Amino acid sequence: MNFSFSCACLCVLLLSSIARADDRPNIVVIMLDDLGYSDLGCYGGEIQTPNIDSLAQNGLRFTSFYNCARCCPTRAALLTGLYPHQVGLIRNGRSLTRNGVTIAEALGQAGYQTAMAGKWHLSQTNPIDDRQKQLDWLNHQADFDRPFAPLDTYPAKRGFQRHFGPVWGVVNYFDPFSLVDGTEIVKEVPDDFYMTDAITDKAVDYIEAMSKKDAPFFLYVAHTAPHWPLHAKPEDIAKYEKTYVEGWQKLRDERYARMIEMGLIDPQTYPKPQLQGEGPDWQAMDDEHRKHMAQLMAVHAAMVDCVDQGIGRIVETLKATNRMDNTLILIMADNGASPERYLNPGFDRPNKTRDGHKIQYEGVFNPGSETTWGYIGSYWANAANTPFRYWKAQSFEGGTHTPMIAHWPGGLKTRPGSLTDQPGHVMDVMPTCLEIAGAKYPKTYAEHDITPLEGKSLSAILRDEKRAGHDQLFFEHEGGKAVIADGWKLVQPKQNGKWELYHLAADRTETMNVAGDHPERLQQMKTNWQTWFDRVKPAN
Structure with a gap:
């Protein structure tokens, strides 16, 4: 054998291998928190989201994409493919x-x-046993020299070479609790700090730093917005001062009509359900309360608007670093809009600001500032999830359905602005990333046996092909249960435990419970759900 020739061949092979590796796509996954299904302009919303809309106009929108109905479960499924x-x-x-x-x-x-x-x-959140000490901790009034969760569960210990953000799930947007940089606690923030902007700033910094190297990158941008508390910058709130003064039914009607006009829904298969909520309806309230409720939704809109502004900055940074064409961007939400209204401080909710000002949780107030913790409530949440019923934490479509946008100039083969009704699930993101990166899913990692993937790659859909998807999709969260199969959905609401059956192929908005007409189908789907749950539930 000619040794010099062999070495030369080996060098060529190595260099070609490195070149191919350098050509692998970058991946940016952007998650919004408690976003309404139709909040985005490209899904029928009135909120100003021109940057996201532009990605949709030049990309692909999914109309049958699912999450796990709540923050933690969705994030776990997204990141692991399970x-x-x-x-x-x-x-x-x-x-x-x-x-x-x-x-x-x-x-x-x-x-x-x-x-x-x-x-x-995605870390165990253990409060301090003493309530006052817990509040002092939340209020930044005491430093107990303890991590917010076990350090080995932080993102920096789960594969992320860089991380900045809150470990817990709820934040004061102007002065967040549980903020870390890697494993280090961020004890103070600038006077002009705003959580959404800080997340964008770091995402931009990370792209600029990683783009200086040849290796491709994976960036996970996990926004807290528009999760309560309703905190936003005054200039963003001002854009929506008059937008919601006619109430939630008007909002739902306008979004529903716009979605039909945009071709997102067919009224024959998406009949408009009755608006659901708790408390007095719009006309039953006095002018003062109507104004207050309109302001709450205005702040929600402002929070989404600010996320969109940040996505615009991320896009511009990808372009400036010549990474845009070969970057897959995925945008989605962890669950539907939230009806939650927590009216007392405790656990993850402070009662004072760092400088000692009392935080107001209930009553009529001007929302948006650090001293108010407002919530949109159930009527606005249901309207934000148009055309679906219900909201976060429920296994109905309004809880588990998410907008999902894919944008990838160098790899997406669908016609720009296309819609796909092929079903997908957040656990499909992991195998999609693996496939387009040419990476393998390990059987073991860090001396742990790894559970085989449940997710299925979306790559065929991105290539404008029909994929072999999931025969069945299952859901369970704190008593809310569901299974989807063959165009049917069996769902058990959290509040009453009675199974309901819907023919999604003809009734995507779950308006007609046909459980009494199909007892055999109901029983078979119920059995399938139980078999699945027995398989996936923890041993203890």
């Missing part, structure tokens, strides 16, 4: 277990740079 129950998230506030790998861990092994800006919410 059902949340399989990796410790049978309920909120637990740590992601080691029998699954994160996208960051899997792609890091394949030579990707990895970074995360934003909310984690």
Whole structure:
């Protein structure tokens, strides 16, 4: 054998291998928190989201994409490609277990740079036993020299080479609790700090830093917005001062009509359900309360608007670093809009600001500032989830349905602005990332056996092909249950435990419960759900 020739061949092979690796796409996954299904302009909303809309106009929108109905479960499924129950998230506030790998861990092994800006919410959140000490901790009035959760559960210990953001799930947007940079506590923030902008700033910094190297990158941008408390900058709120003064029914009607006009829905298969909520309807309130409720929704809109502004900055940075064409961007939400109204401080809700000002949780007030913790409530949440029923934490479509946008100039083969009704699920993101990165899903990682993937790659859909998707999709969160199969959906509401059956192929908005007409189908789907749950639920 000619030794010099062999070495030369080997060098060529190595260089060509490196070149191919350098050509692998960057991946940016952007998650919004408690976003209404139709909040975005490209999904029928009135909120100003021109940057997201532009990505949709030049990309692909999914109209049958699912999450896990709440923050922690969705994030667990997204990052691991498994059902949340399989990796410790049978309920909120637990740590992601080691029998699954994160996208960051899997792609890091394949030579990707990895970074995360934003909310984690996948670590055990243990409060202090003493309530006053807990409040002092939340209020930044005391430093108990303790981590916010076990350090080995932080993003920096789960494959992310860079991370900035809150470990817990709820934040004061102007002075957040549980903020970390890597594993270091960020004890103070600038006077002009705003959480959404800070997440964007870090995402931009990370792109600029990672773009200086040849290796591709995976960036997870996990926004806290528009999750309560309703905190926004005055200039953003001002844009929506008059937008919601005619109430939630008007909003729902206008969004529904716009979605039909845009071709997002067919009124024959998406009949408009009755608006649902708790408390007095719009006309039953006096002028003062109507004004207050309109202001609450205005702040929600302002928070979404600010996220969109940040996505515009991320896009401009990708262009400036010549990374845009070969970057897959995915935008989605962790669940539907939220009806939650917590009217007392405690656990993750402070009662005072850092400088001692009391925080107002209830009553009629001008929302948006650090001293008010407002919530949109159930009527606005249902309207924000048009055309669907219900909201966050329920397994109805309004809880589990998310907008999902894919944009990838160098790799997407669908016609710009296309819609796809092929179903997908957040757990499909992991295998999609693996496939387009040419990475393998490990059987073991860090001396732990790894549970086989449940998700299925979306790559065929991105290539404008029909994919072999999931035969069935299952849902469970704190008593809300569902299974989707063959165009049918069996769902059990959290509030009464009675199974309901809907023919989604003809009734996507779940308006006609046909459980009494199909007892055999109901029983078979119920059995299938139980078999699945017995398989994925933790042993203890």
